[in-house]
Amino acid sequence: MSHAAEPLRLLxxxxxxxxxxxxxxxxxxxFSTGGSLRIWELPAARMVQEIPLSRRGDxxxxxxxxxxxxxxxxxxxxxxxxxxxxxxxxxxxxxxxxEVTHYGLALSPDGNxxxxxxxxxxxxFSIADGRETRRxxxxxxxxx
Numbered sequence: 001m002s003h004a005a006e007p008l009r010l011l012x013x014x015x016x017x018x019x020x021x022x023x024x025x026x027x028x029x030x031f032s033t034g035g036s037l038r039i040w041e042l043p044a045a046r047m048v049q050e051i052p053l054s055r056r057g058d059x060x061x062x063x064x065x066x067x068x069x070x071x072x073x074x075x076x077x078x079x080x081x082x083x084x085x086x087x088x089x090x091x092x093x094x095x096x097x098x099e100v101t102h103y104g105l106a107l108s109p110d111g112n113x114x115x116x117x118x119x120x121x122x123x124x125f126s127i128a129d130g131r132e133t134r135r136x137x138x139x140x141x142x143x144x
Contacts, residue, residue, distance in 0.1 A: 018059075023067040027090035031059050037072060039090045048090040051083075060102065065109030069095075069127065073105050073116075080105055080114060082127060098130045 020029045031037040031053060039048045053059050054074035062071040070092055073080040078101050083092035100123055102116035113133070114125045124134040 018061070020061070020063060022063070022085065022087075022090065023065075024087065029061070029063070029070075031061055037061065039085075039092060041090055049092060051092060060105040062105040062107045062114075064107040064111030066111065069107055069111035071105045071107055071114055073102055075103050077102065080116060082114070096127070096130060098125050098127075100125065100132075 018031055021027075022029065026042055027048065028040045028042055029037060030040065036053055037051045037059070039050075040046065041048050051072065053072065054077055058075045060071070060073040060075065060077075060080070063069070067087065068085055070083040070085055071080050072083070078099065080098045080100060080102060082095045082098065084095045085092050098114060098116075100116045100118075102118060102123075104117035106115040106117075107113070107127075108115070112127055114127055116123045116125065121138055122136040123132055124136070125131065126133050
């Protein structure tokens with residue numbers, strides 16, 4: 001006989017919600033527009049940490065492939081905040097800030113490069129020193 005599992009409730013306070021699992025499945029990250037990012041211990045649904053997000057625009061949240069680096073920003077902001085995530089506790093520690101106006105963020109699988117989408121290009125940054133390493137132009141169609 002199979003029993004249905006109790007629903008996991010990660011209360012956030014706003015209806016716009018996204019969820020990302022950290023590798024290993026022991027922790028999850030939730031975030032919402034104009035609110036905060038929260039890190040949860042699973043399956044207990046115990047909040048480990050809350051990080052305020054910019055109220056300027058939609059959040060930009062990126063994780064590297066191994067779940068050690070977290071990048072936070074918001075649409076149109078002039079910087080990206082980077083954090084190091086402790087795999088055992090799930091806590092995020094501020095690491096550095098990279099100055100760049102962006103409309104979306106992504107991290108390389110190894111966590112060494114930040115990609116920041118801009119209006120006409122994607123800008124790549126070294127996480128080690130915050131230096132811009134490359135610009136990849138975006139060609140928009142003249143007609144949609």
